Amino acid sequence: MGSDGTLVELNDAADLVFPTARPGLPLADAVPSWLARAHRESSGQPVRGLIAGRAFQAHATRLGDAVAWWLIDETEEQRTKQLLEVERERTAFLAHASTLLLSSMNLGRCMEITAQLASEYLADAAVVILPPVVNKLTMVWRARGGQAVREVLAADPATVPGLDIALRGFPPVPSRWIDPASVADWIIPDGLGPVGSVAVVPLPGQGVPAGALVLLRTSSRAVFTENEEVFARLFAARAGAAMAAARLYAEQANITEILMRDLIPPQLRHVDGIEFAGGYQPSGVAERVGGDFYDLHPAGQAGRETFIVLGDVCGKGLEAAAMTGKIRNTLHALLPLATNHLRVLTMLNSALLSSHHTRFATLVFASAVRDGANVRLRLTNAGHLPPLIVRKDGTVEEAQTQGSLVGVLPTVHASTAVVHLEPGESCVLYTDGITEARGGPLGDTYFGEQRLKDVLAECAGIPSEAIVERVQMLAEQWIGDNHHDDIAVVAITAPRHREDR
Structure with a gap:
């Protein structure tokens, strides 16, 4: 550029960029306005602008009176930077989405999060739909900036192009093939306005479809590009995996809850005036079941014996609980034989041995019946700790019954003791989770049988519920924060008054 503002010379490359420029032309007539302005201002700084739709950076060098x-x-560099920035934003979004989706194992919450993220980042509105159940669709709608709405509709997926096959896990139909005018009204959130573009994306689960994601853009926005649809599928993969995991968790939790009902020791009650109370505490804070158990089978009519069993399966946790369930179910089947404790033990032992189970158990059977003002107990010990009898004067006696544990030897041996409880007297059955609980001042001393007897001596004449609560409370105080085995305790108390029938 000359000092008079005219173009002096162009090289071959510049001649291609400025095809109308010729030496001698005023600069303003030869180059774009942004370059002419930069020449006039002479700031010496690089400037940027567009020439024929392409981006250029211009630098000035002074050559005497000319520039x-x-x-x-x-x-291409700017285009690459823009693409890189878009990918960075998308990567950050996917990471953020994964964090939010994995923060909840609730299926409904995962659906709401999916609809929220999709409506804020991918479209003007989003609809998350689960596979149909009995011709009904569970759906979550959300428009940008609005609240998620959940509903169950008796709607036909075939009325939304591509939705039916997406719910079955097939690849999505390109959005350009979907006519927004053909989309059923039930899929469009209230107040969204005219729909200009629709994308239907399957939500892949863990081997089975988790549902579908419908993205809606209003007529004021651009249609979905192929690149945007690919990105939507990446998001859908994460959302589908989270929803599938949440559904699996819900199914497992439901199954676990159903199974737990039969594994957790029952709430005991009074039968024919005889007080029965029980308490159970598993070994782990996060566990609800273990190897200790008890069951009560009330007499069908007055004068018949009520059968109660307390047991301890080797081990703890779910594996021990499974064995516990087997024993309890077997004993329930053997109830018609409950008048003969040894026969029940023999048949239970045979059942456990035939199952090739490696675990064994210790048990105490008690059959209780009113005998006038007293209660007559038949107690049979199968390798367990001795039942303790709490007399009304505070004396604590061990019931004279012994036997072999079940599930190990082909033959079991056991003796049955008959004990009479006068009004207010009790029989206490317990597991070694109490006597072998470590704690105390130094944290390494067993609670022990003698300490348990001393506690029970103080419980003479009190209700069975109070005895159980007292034993559990003192055991917990003794254990403190130490680890402990499963704990189970049952108290059987004779009516304190003759009219307790």
Whole structure:
């Protein structure tokens, strides 16, 4: 550029960029306005602008009275930077989405999060739909900036192009093939306005479809591009995995809850005036079941014996609980034989041995019946700790019954003791989770049988519920924060008054 503002010379490359420029032309007539303005201002700083739709960076170099401008085509570099920035934003979004989706194992919450993220980042509105159940669809709608709405509709997926096959896990139909005018009204959130573009994306689960995601853009926004649809599928993969995991968790939790009902020791009650109370505490804070158990089978009519069993399966946790369930179910089947404790033990032992189970158990059977003002107990010990009898004067006696544990030897041996409880007297059955509980001042002393007897001596004449609560409370205080085995205790108390029938 000359000092008079005219173009002096162009090289071959510049001649291609400025095809109308010729030496001698005023600069303003030869180059774009942004370059002419930069020449007039002479700031010496690089400037940027567009030439024929391409991006250039221009640098000035003074050559005496003239100025030479040399240009760098940075169109591809800017395009690459823009693409890189888009990918960074998308990667950050996917990471954020994964964090939110994995923060909840609730299926409904996962659906709401999916609809929220999709409506804020991918479209003007989003609809998350689960596979149909009995011709009904569970759905979550959300428009940008609005609240998620959940509903169950008796709607036909075939009325939304591509939705039916997406719910079955097939690849999505390109959005350009979907006519927004053909979309059923039930899929469109209230107040969204005219729909200009629709994308239906399957939500892949863990081997089975988790549902479908419907993205809606209003007529004021651009249609979905192929690149945007690919990105939507990446998001859908994460959302589908989270929803599938949440559904699996819900199914497992429901199954676990159903199974737990039969594994957790029951709430005991009074039968024919005889007080029965029980308490159970598993070994782990996060566990609800274990190897200790008790069951009560009330007499069908007055004068018949009520059968109660307390047991301790080797081990703890779910594996021990499974064995516990087997024993309890077997004993329930053997109730018609409950008048003969040894026969029940023999048949239970045979059942456990035939199952090739490696665990064994210790048990105490008690059959209780009113005998006038007293209660007559038949107690049979199968390798367990001795039942303790709490007399009304505070004396604590061990019931004279012994036997072998079940599930190990082909033959079991056991003796049955008959004990009479006068009004207010009790029989206490317990597991070694109490006597072998470590604690105390130094944290390493067993609670022990003698300490348990001393506690029970103080419980003479009190209700069975109070005895159980007292034993559990003192055991917990003794254990403190130490680890302990499963704990189970049952108290059987004779009516304190003759009229307790």
